Amino acid sequence: GAGVSQSPSNKVTEKGKDVELRCDPISGHTALYWYRQRLGQGLEFLIYFQGNSAPDKSGLPSDRFSAERTGESVSTLTIQRTQQEDSAVYLCASSPGLAPNTGELFFGEGSRLTVL
Amino acid sequence: SQQGEEDPQALSIQEGENATMNCSYKTSINNLQWYRQNSGRGLVHLILIRSNEREKHSGRLRVTLDTSKKSSSLLITASRAADTASYFCATVPGYDYKLSFGAGTTVTVRA
Secondary structure (H helix, E strand, C coil): CCCEEEECCCEECCCCEEEEEECCCCCCCCCCEEEEECCCCCCCCCCECCCCCCECCCCCCCCEEEEEECCCCCCEECCCCCHHHHCEEEEEEEEECCCCCCCCCCCCEEECECCC | CEEEECCCCCEEEECCCCCCEEEEECCCCCEEEEEEEECCCCCEEEEEECCCCEEECCCCCCEEEECCCEEEEEEEECCCCHHHEEEEEEEEEEECCCCCEECEEEEECCC
């Protein structure tokens, strides 16, 4: 596709359930980011993948959060035993190289997660 | 932790007027970027300014950077209703690659 694709666009789940969010980056983009955006707030960094290097997981808020990426393709963000405070929009972004030092991030439309 | 802080938090202007918003940051940077987010959508990159640049233009957008004051401003001239959105500054610390975002300025352009 032409842009970063995220699915699902909306997810409503019950507290304690696991959820999986998917991100399809722009083809050829080696860098991939996950951010979390709570209502009315800025973006909170979660995790960064660059090519085949070890990911930077320093932003993951707890061990209930994990993410994987196979090579330079699809990434999945998994939240186990969801809590109400996990409710947010989860945004994925990709970039062609060693960005953001060299340029912009391209964002998907986000996955809105609501935990009841 | 947030690196950039936008000011004001919200701004309401009449169509045709200029909108100015500011961003302050804490540590030295490699570059600073501005993004726009329409309600319920993802972020769209507007402009990037490097630490050795002082001003940059793109269409109706003008960005300035003052590294001595650790601040940047975004000016939107001749605003339109379609400019209604939230605007975020994002910085790249000189030692890092993670883009760090502020809380944003919500701009409302009244017709």
